[in-house]
Structure formats: C-alpha cells, structure tokens
Amino acid sequence: MASIQEPEVQLAQRLASNEKLVRTKALKKLRKYIHSRSQIATGGFSGDELLKLWKGLFYCLWMQDKPLLQEELSNQISALMLSFHHVDGQLLYLESFLLTLKREWTGIDRLRMDKFFQLVRFMFRQTFEMLKSRNWESSAVCKFLKLLTEQLLQRGSGAPIGLQLHVLDLYMSELAAVGSAELTADQNLIFIEPFCKAAAKTKDRCLFNAICNSLLSAIIDQAPFAIDDLMKELKATEDSDSDSGQASGEDHDDKLNENISKPVGKKRARKQMNGNVSNDHDDDDAGLLQGEDSDTEVSCDEDIGHVLQFNYGALADRLFELASRGSILSRNRQRLYKMVKVLRDLNEGIFPPDEYPEEVSTDEDDDMFGSRKRMKRVAGHTEARDGGVPGAKKGHF
Numbered sequence: 001m002a003s004i005q006e007p008e009v010q011l012a013q014r015l016a017s018n019e020k021l022v023r024t025k026a027l028k029k030l031r032k033y034i035h036s037r038s039q040i041a042t043g044g045f046s047g048d049e050l051l052k053l054w055k056g057l058f059y060c061l062w063m064q065d066k067p068l069l070q071e072e073l074s075n076q077i078s079a080l081m082l083s084f085h086h087v088d089g090q091l092l093y094l095e096s097f098l099l100t101l102k103r104e105w106t107g108i109d110r111l112r113m114d115k116f117f118q119l120v121r122f123m124f125r126q127t128f129e130m131l132k133s134r135n136w137e138s139s140a141v142c143k144f145l146k147l148l149t150e151q152l153l154q155r156g157s158g159a160p161i162g163l164q165l166h167v168l169d170l171y172m173s174e175l176a177a178v179g180s181a182e183l184t185a186d187q188n189l190i191f192i193e194p195f196c197k198a199a200a201k202t203k204d205r206c207l208f209n210a211i212c213n214s215l216l217s218a219i220i221d222q223a224p225f226a227i228d229d230l231m232k233e234l235k236a237t238e239d240s241d242s243d244s245g246q247a248s249g250e251d252h253d254d255k256l257n258e259n260i261s262k263p264v265g266k267k268r269a270r271k272q273m274n275g276n277v278s279n280d281h282d283d284d285d286a287g288l289l290q291g292e293d294s295d296t297e298v299s300c301d302e303d304i305g306h307v308l309q310f311n312y313g314a315l316a317d318r319l320f321e322l323a324s325r326g327s328i329l330s331r332n333r334q335r336l337y338k339m340v341k342v343l344r345d346l347n348e349g350i351f352p353p354d355e356y357p358e359e360v361s362t363d364e365d366d367d368m369f370g371s372r373k374r375m376k377r378v379a380g381h382t383e384a385r386d387g388g389v390p391g392a393k394k395g396h397f
Contacts, residue, residue, distance in 0.1 A: 007033065008049045012056030016063070023060050027076060034083040044089055050096035058100055061115060070115040078122035081130060087140045090130055091147055097123055098151040098159075105160045120163070121170045128178040136179070136187060145194050153198040161206055168195075168214040176306035185311040189318070192219075200322035200332060208332055216319075216339050219310055223346050226307045316343035 011033065014026035030053065038044065045053075057077050064070050084090045101116065108116055127144065134140050152159045152167060175183075175191060183191075192215060199211040316339075322328070323336035342352050 006049075006052070008052040012052050015053075015056030016059035018063065020063075023063065026056070027060065027073075031080060031083055034080060038083065038085045038089055044086070045092065047092060047096060050092060051099060054096045054100040058104055061119060062112065064115070067115075071118065074115065074119040074122045077119065078126040081123075081126050087130070087134065087137075087143065090127075091140075091143055094123060094127055094144075095147050095151060098147075101163060102151075102157075102159055105163060117166055120166055121174065124167070124170060125174045125178065128175055132178055132182065136183065141187075141190065145191070149194045149198075153194055153202075155202070161204075164207055165210050165214075168210050171195075172215060172218055172308065173305065176308045180306040180308055183308065185309045186314070188308045188310055189314055192315075193318075196319060196322055199336065200319075200325065200328050202332075203329060205331075208335075212335060212339065219308075219315070220339075220342055220346065220352065222307045223310075223312070224351065226309050311347075312343045313347035316340045316347065319343070 011026055011030050014022055015030070017023050017026070034045075061070065061073055061077065064073050081090050081093050084093060101120070131137070131140055131144065151157055152164055175188075195211050195215050199208055199216070202208050202211075319336050320340045323333045323340070328336075345352065
C-alpha cells in the first residue's frame, strides 16, 4: 500500500509544476491552507514543513518568465506572510525563505537573479509592513533583528556576499518607505544596531565596506533632507494649532506673494514679448533660467524619497563604543572613528564639506602649469651648460 504524501510535499510539487494553471491553483490552495492551519492554537508550522513549502515556492518563481508576471508572483508569495496569525509564524516564514535562498543561491543563473532580488525586496517590505501593523512592538522587532543577525550577518551564517550586499542596498529604503512617518530616532537606531555590530566585528572587508557605504554613509548623506522633513513636521504642527481664520488669511497672503514673485513661464513670457508688455529680454531669460533651476531642484528633492530621522549624537556614541573594543581590526576602527567624527559634527549642526572643492583647475590651467615647469627645467639646463650653478643653495660658496 502506497504511503500518503504530506500536504506540504503535495503543494510543493504542484507549485513547481511546468503548467502555469497548476501553479496558480496551488498558490491559492496554499494561502487557504496557511490561513486555516495557523488559526489553530496547536496547528503552527514547523521549520521543516515551511522549508518544503518554500522549495515549491522557489521553483514556482523559477518557472515564471515574463517580468510583469514575475513581479505579481513575488508580491503574492511575500503576501503569504499575512496569512499567518502569529508573529512567530510570520518570522519563521521569513527565516525559511532566507534558508532556502542561501541553499539555492549558487544554482541561480544571471538571467534569473533579478527576479529573486525582487522577491528579497518584497519579503523585507512585507516584514516591515507586518511590524508596522503591530505598532512596532519591541518584542517583535527584537525577534526580527535577531533573525537578521543569525541568518545574514553572523560569521557562521553561510550567507553569500551577493545576498548580503542586496539586503544592505534595500534595507534603509524599504524601512523608510514603510515607517518614516512613525518611527522615532531611537527606534531607527535599534533597527541599524545589528549592522553597527557587524561592522565592528567582521573581518570581511567587502561586508564592512558595504555597511559603511550603503548604511552609515547613506545616513550622513541624507542628513540635510532629514532635517528638512523634521522642520516641515514642526511647521505643520504649529499650523494645525493656529486658528483657522488666521491660517486662511496667511494662506491668502502667501498665494498673493507667490503670484507676485513667481518667475515668468515660457508661454507667459512669449505673450508679454508679443504684446510689448515687457521689453527687458534679459529679465525674461533670467526668470526662465530661475524657473528651470527651481524645477530641477524640486525634482532632485523628490528623487530622495522617504528619509529616516536619526539622533546623530547617540549613533556616534554607539559606534565609538563598538569601535573602542580591543578585538576590533585596526582598519575597521580607523574608518569607524572617521564616521564618528562626521556624526558628531552633524549633531552640532556642522555638515561635512563637499568631496571636491568648488574651484577646480581646468585642463588649460594644468597645461599652462606643466609648460611653465618645462620652461624652468629647460632654462636650468641652459644655465648649467653656460657655466652657472643653478642647483647650489644660497649661502654656500
């Protein structure tokens, strides 16, 4: 008599089917199966059962070729986390995903790598959404950070460097997209704590540089925009506290001032020039240039997206504490100390200088400087040939 297969094995086989219709039906059945089983108090999934299901989900995405359908499928797979009713089951689902991806990583070819990168992004986004739905409960956040450390950042985690770098690239942006409006500076510091510890402990130069460039340097680069967001929030709070009548009057005055000081647009400038309203072409050109510059600045600000708030002094103190330990590599300590100095300056309101100075010599200046050196060298050789002693120091006879 043939043994009956486990439901997880049956679902995994259907999820990895060659036929798309079979895979679609299996995914719907899996969603219902997770939802109904997780409702029972003693009906939670074990790690082995979720690993079997994730193997089927992995090859379900493997078989999908069209980009739009890949995105839709990745969204559906990550949304299965919401079918679990308890945070332990949701985090176990994430852990099984990371274990599956680490196991199958070397077999993913370059043509399929992008869709699995996308799945990683969607899984972390869904995890942050889950934590947000629980009001960023400290116990759930600590469990997530512990899982992140054990599966990706610890020395013996076995995580491939490509997966680590991709998580570092998406971590801050996805966290900001989900929780920038709610998370405080202290909470944001907790979310990056595992990466700070990893930067201090790791001996992997590639991982250390990735943490500094993708995480710590990003915090420093986004500091001006974070301060702008904070000022906007404070201003919005003050406006909400003011009377409605005064607010409407001020808005009316602001609109009048904006209309008066608004730069002339292209269509309006043409009408004024054709109607002989304005004869000052230089002013019109300046207004056009000013309008184009302002549009460029607005578009650049919009490209920044959501930004997280940080207490730069507390972050600097934490990095200094971690970098001051005796077991830290000297190269890690030196770079972390530089980060600490910049963060302390930011805490005092001093922004780091630009990487390149404003006045940079042009190629013509370099050529002129080089030609002058060559002329001096030729003159020195000529003087030496004529009997002079150009190389002698003054005061020696």
